[in-house]
Amino acid sequence: MTKKNIWTLLFAVSSLLTFAKANAAELKLKNGVSFIAEHDTRSPRDLVMLSFLGGNGLIKADEQGTGRLLSEVLDEGPVGITTVEFRKKLFLLGAEIGFTSNARSTSVIVVAPAANLEAALALALETLQKPKFDEATYQFARSKVEAGLAQREDDMASTIRYISVRDAYAYHPDVLDGTPSRLSLKNVNLKTLQKSFPILYDKRYLMLAAVGPTEPATLQKTVEAQLSAAGFLADKALNRSFKSARADQKPKGPVKVTLINKAGATDNQLRYLLRRNLPIDNMESVALNLSAKLLGGGMQSSLFRVLRGERGLTYSAGAGVNDNLGYLTVASFASTDKLAKLMSGVSEVVSAQAKVVVDKSNADLVKGDMLTEWKESRELPSDRLSSDVAAKIYGRDPSFEETLDQWIAKTPETALTAAEQKYFDLKNAYVYVMGDKAKLLPILKTLGYQTNEIKVVEPAAVL
Numbered sequence: 001m002t003k004k005n006i007w008t009l010l011f012a013v014s015s016l017l018t019f020a021k022a023n024a025a026e027l028k029l030k031n032g033v034s035f036i037a038e039h040d041t042r043s044p045r046d047l048v049m050l051s052f053l054g055g056n057g058l059i060k061a062d063e064q065g066t067g068r069l070l071s072e073v074l075d076e077g078p079v080g081i082t083t084v085e086f087r088k089k090l091f092l093l094g095a096e097i098g099f100t101s102n103a104r105s106t107s108v109i110v111v112a113p114a115a116n117l118e119a120a121l122a123l124a125l126e127t128l129q130k131p132k133f134d135e136a137t138y139q140f141a142r143s144k145v146e147a148g149l150a151q152r153e154d155d156m157a158s159t160i161r162y163i164s165v166r167d168a169y170a171y172h173p174d175v176l177d178g179t180p181s182r183l184s185l186k187n188v189n190l191k192t193l194q195k196s197f198p199i200l201y202d203k204r205y206l207m208l209a210a211v212g213p214t215e216p217a218t219l220q221k222t223v224e225a226q227l228s229a230a231g232f233l234a235d236k237a238l239n240r241s242f243k244s245a246r247a248d249q250k251p252k253g254p255v256k257v258t259l260i261n262k263a264g265a266t267d268n269q270l271r272y273l274l275r276r277n278l279p280i281d282n283m284e285s286v287a288l289n290l291s292a293k294l295l296g297g298g299m300q301s302s303l304f305r306v307l308r309g310e311r312g313l314t315y316s317a318g319a320g321v322n323d324n325l326g327y328l329t330v331a332s333f334a335s336t337d338k339l340a341k342l343m344s345g346v347s348e349v350v351s352a353q354a355k356v357v358v359d360k361s362n363a364d365l366v367k368g369d370m371l372t373e374w375k376e377s378r379e380l381p382s383d384r385l386s387s388d389v390a391a392k393i394y395g396r397d398p399s400f401e402e403t404l405d406q407w408i409a410k411t412p413e414t415a416l417t418a419a420e421q422k423y424f425d426l427k428n429a430y431v432y433v434m435g436d437k438a439k440l441l442p443i444l445k446t447l448g449y450q451t452n453e454i455k456v457v458e459p460a461a462v463l
Helices: 003-011 066-074 083-093 114-129 135-153 156-168 182-186 190-200 216-230 283-296 302-310 336-353 360-377 381-393 398-402 404-410 413-423 437-446
Strands: 024-028 034-039 046-053 096-101 105-112 206-212 257-261 267-275 317-322 327-335 430-435 454-457
Touching (some): 024 381, 034 381, 046 114, 046 216, 046 381, 066 096, 066 135, 066 190, 096 114, 105 114, 114 216, 135 182, 156 257, 156 267, 156 327, 206 381, 257 437, 283 302, 283 317, 283 336, 283 360, 283 413, 302 317, 302 327, 302 336, 336 430, 360 413, 381 398, 398 404, 430 437, 437 454
Parallel strands (some): 257 454
Antiparallel strands (some): 046 105, 046 206, 267 430, 317 327
16 A cells, blocks of 8 residues: 555545544554554544564565555455455445554554454454465555556756665665665565564564554553454563664765766755754754754745746745654755856855844744644544654653643744754765766766765666
């Protein structure tokens, strides 16, 4: 199931609701499995999420794509019934089942009316018990994954994001989200899926979450009974420990810029990635995210205003923060004749923003934007549930996200100014450009890059 479909499935649990604070109960199954449940009588259906901790970070870099293939195989239903029969059962139950995975977890999402939840859960668990590990199903799943890969390869912005994060983090488990490359898919076959299945769906590392009209205690009993009947209730729940990727890290060796070759390209992508042990779940982290909006968060941001509005070098330029991995990124694109000026311009704008004393009017502007985004991200009970689960998986504080509106309000302008001064410096950033190497190599050399400082990579040769 695609990410888009997963979010459609999550959205389907309820219609848009008036914003409200989360009211989740934290329960435990008899074996110690954590169960977060929110009672919401306005939701027409219950949603249950089974998250197996570990995810694609447990799979080798040269076998990425395994998790995506497994999800596609499981979407075909269990052995013993055809895919059409599987879909018909879901239709008659008014239910949906989705399988997805990321760097730290693999999840099964079940949505159904309360009266049919038990049957829908049983069907999902039957699929885990008896996956269709046959060659025909595997080849069908592979064709879908390869189609998605081809679509990504046609998108230069997606390609530079994919390559830059993996390169800068040296294939750390936290950047291995299951997205495949041509190379990694060559190492994956049906036997690889069968070998990886018990790793990605390890019942000892299970975490549960649910939301809907059914009382949390009743949901707990239903889920526990179904897990036990299907053999997916371990004797004792175990905790999975993860090694964080967050660290102050600058490029090593002589390489100062990585050129990703795209023969015949007319536009060129540009991306800076600054790895830092960024603050998390405190006022400084709020200030940094607000400052990033001032730098590159929209049409009023410094990057957009200067590089597009004043200099006409690009149609778009932005900046953002990844809290979980710990990096600040700046991205843009330009035609070949404007790339050199764009690269110089990005450095100038970031350096200038680091010296800006943020006033109240600008702080209030980005605070309003961030507050709106926060409200929208927690408008549905299912959204809040997903946020709480993600926070726990990444060792963060769910209560901080729940009260982020208060943190936004009380973060002073001086904190934004301090964040800009501390973090807006690209001298230790990883630099990536993507375009036709025949055209870009001379441009990079005019900017002062020596031959040994430029690494040229072919997308087809990257894991």
